[in-house]
Amino acid sequence: MEHLLEVKDLCKTYHTFSLKHVNLTVPKGSIVGFIGENGAGKTTTIKAIIGAIKPEQGDIQLFDQSIDNKSEKLKQDIGVVMEGSFFYDDFTPKQIAHVLSGVYAHWDQEKFDAYLKKFKLPATKPIKEFSKGMRMKLSLIIAFSHDAKLLILDEPTSGLDPIVRNEILEEFLAFIQDENHGILISSHITTDLEKIADYITFIHNGEIVFTEEKDNLIYNYGLLKCGASEFDQLDVTDLIGYRKGQFQIEALVKNKAQMKKKYPDFLIDAVSIEEIMLFHVRGMNE
Amino acid sequence: MNSLILKDFISLKSYSKSLAIIIGFFTIITFTNDELSFLSGMIILIMSMLPITSFSYDQHAKWDLFSQTLPVSRKQLVMSKYVLGIISIIAGAILAILLNVVVLLVKSLEVDVWYLFLANSLIALVALLYLSILIPLVYKFGVEKSRLLMIVVLAIPSVLAIGLSKAGVSIPVLDEITPAILVAIGLVLVVCVMLISYVISVRIYMKKDF
Numbered sequence A: 001m002e003h004l005l006e007v008k009d010l011c012k013t014y015h016t017f018s019l020k021h022v023n024l025t026v027p028k029g030s031i032v033g034f035i036g037e038n039g040a041g042k043t044t045t046i047k048a049i050i051g052a053i054k055p056e057q058g059d060i061q062l063f064d065q066s067i068d069n070k071s072e073k074l075k076q077d078i079g080v081v082m083e084g085s086f087f088y089d090d091f092t093p094k095q096i097a098h099v100l101s102g103v104y105a106h107w108d109q110e111k112f113d114a115y116l117k118k119f120k121l122p123a124t125k126p127i128k129e130f131s132k133g134m135r136m137k138l139s140l141i142i143a144f145s146h147d148a149k150l151l152i153l154d155e156p157t158s159g160l161d162p163i164v165r166n167e168i169l170e171e172f173l174a175f176i177q178d179e180n181h182g183i184l185i186s187s188h189i190t191t192d193l194e195k196i197a198d199y200i201t202f203i204h205n206g207e208i209v210f211t212e213e214k215d216n217l218i219y220n221y222g223l224l225k226c227g228a229s230e231f232d233q234l235d236v237t238d239l240i241g242y243r244k245g246q247f248q249i250e251a252l253v254k255n256k257a258q259m260k261k262k263y264p265d266f267l268i269d270a271v272s273i274e275e276i277m278l279f280h281v282r283g284m285n286e
Numbered sequence B: 001m002n003s004l005i006l007k008d009f010i011s012l013k014s015y016s017k018s019l020a021i022i023i024g025f026f027t028i029i030t031f032t033n034d035e036l037s038f039l040s041g042m043i044i045l046i047m048s049m050l051p052i053t054s055f056s057y058d059q060h061a062k063w064d065l066f067s068q069t070l071p072v073s074r075k076q077l078v079m080s081k082y083v084l085g086i087i088s089i090i091a092g093a094i095l096a097i098l099l100n101v102v103v104l105l106v107k108s109l110e111v112d113v114w115y116l117f118l119a120n121s122l123i124a125l126v127a128l129l130y131l132s133i134l135i136p137l138v139y140k141f142g143v144e145k146s147r148l149l150m151i152v153v154l155a156i157p158s159v160l161a162i163g164l165s166k167a168g169v170s171i172p173v174l175d176e177i178t179p180a181i182l183v184a185i186g187l188v189l190v191v192c193v194m195l196i197s198y199v200i201s202v203r204i205y206m207k208k209d210f
Helices: A042-050 A067-077 A093-101 A109-118 A132-145 A162-175 A190-196 A214-220 A228-233 A256-262 A273-285 B002-033 B036-048 B050-061 B063-067 B074-106 B113-141 B143-166 B172-176 B179-206
Strands: A003-013 A018-027 A031-035 A057-062 A078-081 A150-154 A182-187 A199-204 A207-213 A222-227 A239-244 A248-253 A267-269
Touching: A003 A042, A003 A150, A003 A182, A018 A031, A018 A042, A018 A182, A018 A199, A018 A207, A031 A042, A031 A190, A031 A273, A042 A057, A042 A078, A042 A150, A042 A182, A057 A067, A067 A078, A078 A132, A093 A109, A093 A132, A093 B002, A109 A132, A132 A162, A162 A182, A162 A190, A182 A190, A190 A214, A190 A273, A199 A214, A199 A273, A207 A214, A214 A273, A222 A228, A222 A256, A228 A248, A239 A273, A248 A273, A256 A267, B002 B036, B002 B050, B002 B074, B036 B050, B036 B074, B036 B113, B050 B063, B050 B074, B050 B113, B050 B143, B074 B113, B074 B179, B113 B143, B113 B179
Parallel strands: A031 A182, A031 A199, A078 A150, A150 A182
Antiparallel strands: A003 A018, A003 A057, A199 A207, A222 A248, A222 A267, A239 A248
């Protein structure tokens, strides 16, 4: 088994939006960052993976087995965090554990209690009194306590303060130390993914724009800067997208090394994932 | 599936206080007006609404989506609501019988347990029938719209019954059979209706996107 999760050719049509032939994989031992603007199709894709929506086309495999057949069994080994959907507000962590211990075959109550202590979460307080960060931690504790091998997290760090965010990112890195584990994180906070992701899959308007290794992405792409008058010297087909300022033009290029040879007089800087995302969206709109 | 029912009961815990107050209130009223069947009817009706209440808690927490992340099937989710309803209604009937006995004893009236059992069983069967109609409606239209449908579903048989009796139509068979046979026939009927209702609910729920 190479992949923990494999999504092939996923299609789903809504009135105003559709997922078109989405492909996505989470290899063993890796963190895959799933990026895209709000409404690009990240949550819809994740919903299809967990079986909350029925796609029109496509094959989804968890641990090399199609989810159509025995998705309940396969869900024993995944931990999913969806924003805003959880137990009813009056539940305490203790009650949640009580319910889930009957649902998960590998539920480890000692582990759960130990993690509650580690994250300083009160076991008997209703979750409506929890902050967003505390809820997120509780969701992660649940995933760890049933021995999940694959975490699927929809916007896990949005709305959290930097300290909690870093704490959680560190937990992700610790989780991935086991080579049989993997994480799919959807996020529009690309700086978080820059820190931890091994692969980046970028979705825009329901279509996958690219899937690349994060290091390649940062190494290969470059930000070309030139004055407005020099812009004519550029071959537009080399540019993925560009931003025209009053005096300066910034353009995103692929194959940084090659471009440096082709345009030796131009300055080509390193680029962040956020900028890559922005230029792709802008370039495609034009 | 036990865990799913447990989850519903924990959700309903905060609701149980108001439930106890309402039932206490009706019990006190019964001391003054001696309407034992009214007390039974109210308790069992209120208890039969517990699954519907649990649906609104579910909606509030977006449980439908969250439950999809758990290793439970949609069939189990639907089944758990029916079992919750059966448990609630049976518990309601037992509670109603006990409170009836209490009222009768306090007023030093004769306690006919067999009669109480039959009368409350009949009410419980009606409640199960009612619930069997409601649950698929909730799955189809959502819990908010179903609150209105609840009243409609309750009103139709009453209107029919009143209409029939006004028109002078009587069902002679009903006058001849004993209450025990009525309960037995009712039980068979309710089991059939519930099974059909369950199959319909599963079909609706299987197709849903969250």
